[in-house]
Amino acid sequence: MTLDQIIENRKAKVLDIQGGHGVRQRLSQMGIHPGDIITILRFGALRGPILVEVHGSQVALGRGIASRIIVEEVE
Amino acid sequence: MRIALAGQPNCGKSTIFNHIAGYKAITSNFPGTTVKYTETNIHINGYTCHCIDLPGTYSLTSGDPAELEARSHLLSGEVDVIINVVDASLLSRSLELTLQLLELEVPMVLCLNMMDEARRKGIQIDHQKLSKILGIPVIPTIAKTGKGLKELFHEALHVYEEKTIGINLKFSKDIEEVISQTTSLLHHKGLSKKKVPLRFLAIKLLEDDPLFLNEIQRNNDVVDQIRTFQEKLVETHGVPSDQVLSSERHALAMNLFEQVATVIHPPARDIRMVMDQWVMHPFLGYLILAIVFYAFFNFIFGLGGYVEKPLLGFFERWIEGSKEFWGKGSLLFFLTQGALHGISGGIAIVLPYLVPFLIGLSLLEDIGYLPRVAFLMDAFMHRIGLHGKSVIPFILGYGCSVPAVMATRILEFPQHRLIVAVLATMIPCSARITIIFALVAFFIGPNAALALFALNLLIVALSGRLLSHFFSEPQSLGLILEIPAYQLPPLKNTLKKSWYRIKEFVVIAWPILIIGSLILALMEYFEVEKYINWFLSPLTTLLGLPEVIGTPLIFGLLRKELSMIMLTQALGTTEVLTLLSKTQIMVFSVFVMFYIPCLATIAALWREIGKKGALLAVLFGLMVATVLSSLIRVVLEVFPLW
Numbered sequence: 001m002t003l004d005q006i007i008e009n010r011k012a013k014v015l016d017i018q019g020g021h022g023v024r025q026r027l028s029q030m031g032i033h034p035g036d037i038i039t040i041l042r043f044g045a046l047r048g049p050i051l052v053e054v055h056g057s058q059v060a061l062g063r064g065i066a067s068r069i070i071v072e073e074v075e
Numbered sequence: 076m077r078i079a080l081a082g083q084p085n086c087g088k089s090t091i092f093n094h095i096a097g098y099k100a101i102t103s104n105f106p107g108t109t110v111k112y113t114e115t116n117i118h119i120n121g122y123t124c125h126c127i128d129l130p131g132t133y134s135l136t137s138g139d140p141a142e143l144e145a146r147s148h149l150l151s152g153e154v155d156v157i158i159n160v161v162d163a164s165l166l167s168r169s170l171e172l173t174l175q176l177l178e179l180e181v182p183m184v185l186c187l188n189m190m191d192e193a194r195r196k197g198i199q200i201d202h203q204k205l206s207k208i209l210g211i212p213v214i215p216t217i218a219k220t221g222k223g224l225k226e227l228f229h230e231a232l233h234v235y236e237e238k239t240i241g242i243n244l245k246f247s248k249d250i251e252e253v254i255s256q257t258t259s260l261l262h263h264k265g266l267s268k269k270k271v272p273l274r275f276l277a278i279k280l281l282e283d284d285p286l287f288l289n290e291i292q293r294n295n296d297v298v299d300q301i302r303t304f305q306e307k308l309v310e311t312h313g314v315p316s317d318q319v320l321s322s323e324r325h326a327l328a329m330n331l332f333e334q335v336a337t338v339i340h341p342p343a344r345d346i347r348m349v350m351d352q353w354v355m356h357p358f359l360g361y362l363i364l365a366i367v368f369y370a371f372f373n374f375i376f377g378l379g380g381y382v383e384k385p386l387l388g389f390f391e392r393w394i395e396g397s398k399e400f401w402g403k404g405s406l407l408f409f410l411t412q413g414a415l416h417g418i419s420g421g422i423a424i425v426l427p428y429l430v431p432f433l434i435g436l437s438l439l440e441d442i443g444y445l446p447r448v449a450f451l452m453d454a455f456m457h458r459i460g461l462h463g464k465s466v467i468p469f470i471l472g473y474g475c476s477v478p479a480v481m482a483t484r485i486l487e488f489p490q491h492r493l494i495v496a497v498l499a500t501m502i503p504c505s506a507r508i509t510i511i512f513a514l515v516a517f518f519i520g521p522n523a524a525l526a527l528f529a530l531n532l533l534i535v536a537l538s539g540r541l542l543s544h545f546f547s548e549p550q551s552l553g554l555i556l557e558i559p560a561y562q563l564p565p566l567k568n569t570l571k572k573s574w575y576r577i578k579e580f581v582v583i584a585w586p587i588l589i590i591g592s593l594i595l596a597l598m599e600y601f602e603v604e605k606y607i608n609w610f611l612s613p614l615t616t617l618l619g620l621p622e623v624i625g626t627p628l629i630f631g632l633l634r635k636e637l638s639m640i641m642l643t644q645a646l647g648t649t650e651v652l653t654l655l656s657k658t659q660i661m662v663f664s665v666f667v668m669f670y671i672p673c674l675a676t677i678a679a680l681w682r683e684i685g686k687k688g689a690l691l692a693v694l695f696g697l698m699v700a701t702v703l704s705s706l707i708r709v710v711l712e713v714f715p716l717w
Binding site for chain 1: 133134136138164165167168171196198283314315317318321322325342355357358360361446449450451453454455457462463487553554555556557558559560
């Protein structure tokens with residue numbers, strides 16, 4: 001499943017990031033790589049961005065990006 | 076000796092810089108406040124050090140223009156010491172940049188900033204151990220209070236004298252093998268560069284970095300060899316080569332973090348988390364947003380209006396007095412009146428609104444509210460073909476268009492930057508806000524002013540749609556934005572920042588206002604301004620404004636406030652209502668809100684989005700201003716509201 005399909009307040013483990021150089025790089029700069037655990041905090045209204053927590057920092061991700069992050073739910 | 080402050084966005088580089096330099100660099104609580112470097116000279120133990128505050132960069136791989144600026148500066152060979160500033164509360168992520176900076180083989184000090192925040196999060200860091208592993212001094216600091224900064228710069232001096240270059244942590248064996256094969260290839264082909272260490276160059280080439288690949292493009296066989304090395308990495312790891320290296324670095328950083336840091340308790344739950352529950356709530360968030368901006372608006376209007384009235388009356392009496400003293404029609408009266416209009420414009424009209432506005436904006440910035448606004452507005456920005464990050468240049472645009480245009484550097488795509496830069500100039504800057512407050516809110520009423528702000532947003536949104544239709548981008552990445560924790564605004568810092576911005580008005584703009592008023596007075600006395608007014612009469616007639624307003628509009632290109640100050644000079648009174656109808660005030664304000672950006676902004680546009688972009692902004696603004704204000708005129712004449 002992809003990151004935008006996880007329910008609020010659940011945790012997910014990144015399995016793969018689909019997309020080119022650009023997407024992978026921007027995400028890895030935010031500390032999101034395959035293997036990392038992401039907590040989904042909140043979905044923005046009107047298909048707005050998703051707020052996640054990763055390695056202690058909060059990051060807002062657009063839905064387009066989130067749908068390219070393949071994850072599995074953990075816990 | 077040249078020291079560069081480098082680190083990830085929002086880790087406090089500029090706060091440290093300001094601590095040693097006095098307030099020179101704008102600081103805020105959102106990533107990307109510094110988009111170009113600021114420099115200063117400091118003295119440590121008899122050395123004169125040139126200290127540079129670089130834009131924040133998440134990594135040394137290519138990124139947005141602000142990040143590239145930091146990178147090219149670090150690679151220029153002109154940096155003797157790097158102070159790597161790290162947000163200690165985000166240590167694991169920040170260490171990835173540290174590892175990349177070590178690859179540059181420049182003397183370096185690691186500054187563990189925001190130690191108080193790390194403690195609150197329950198992270199305990201053994202900085203001595205970290206120092207031992209990396210082979211460089213590690214200094215814990217709290218930049219807000221200045222704690223540890225003295226020691227930091229002493230260590231910087233020390234590593235410069237000792238030429239302390241840190242230790243490069245090793246990747247996995249197979250990767251190290253490919254790297255060493257690449258370095259020896261580069262060495263053989265004589266492609267080593269003086270300023271860039273061979274290992275760094277090899278890693279960048281293996282990461283498929285377009286900038287470095289471009290440089291060796293001419294050596295076809297080398298490029299082919301590099302490609303086979305990249306293939307090797309892909310084969311053994313099953314992912315693209317850049318990902319192999321970034322995952323490795325990530326693993327190294329995580330490993331390092333685990334060696335030196337322990338999380339002794341989960342982050343202390345505090346009011347800030349509760350605040351975010353509300354502020355970013357899908358419904359309440361927007362309500363709060365509306366309340367914040369409405370309160371902000373009333374705060375400025377309340378304070379400014381309260382001061383404007385008595386002050387204007389005071390200056391009007393002086394002008395009356397000088398008329399009697401010098402005699403109506405004498406040159407001396409014209410000059411005194413011009414000077415008094417310029418001075419009163421600054422004190423009575425601009426400053427009462429500018430001061431509360433800039434303090435309020437600085438507060439919002441320092442608390443960290445703006446990235447939350449970006450989060451909330453992302454969905455709407457998508458409707459006009461942009462994404463949430465563009466909100467930041469827009470909000471800065473309410474302060475001044477110049478930093479707003481420069482802030483477009485935090486956007487990834489040139490098409491985005493062009494659109495956002497053009498739109499940001501249409502957002503009323505503090506000068507134009509002053510006009511709206513002092514003319515529309517003061518003479519017509521606060522609701523009319525609010526309506527103008529709403530109209531402005533509508534027009535900006537429509538223009539965004541139109542422009543993104545013409546300048547569509549290749550593939551949008553969508554929003555990726557760090558949302559930093561709230562900070563209690565360091566009040567001293569917030570006030571210093573506001574003063575830094577107010578000073579710009581007092582020192583630069585105000586003298587221009589006074590001189591402009593004097594020049595107009597002279598032009599009126601010698602009846603020169605008639606020709607300008609005659610030349611612009613088609614426009615003023617179209618808008619239904621008195622012909623004398625033509626000259627103030629031209630002067631408005633220097634500073635937007637000028638068009639209002641000179642309006643009072645051109646009309647010959649600060650009692651504007653005696654000569655202009657409310658409809659005319661509305662039409663004038665709408666025109667001034669959108670027409671050609673001021674000269675400083677045009678220069679900034681030229682630098683950031685090129686000659687064509689600047690021309691587009693000028694023509695587009697002029698078109699919107701003319702069409703919209705004549706429309707407003709017709710509407711208000713057909714349906715008179717007052």
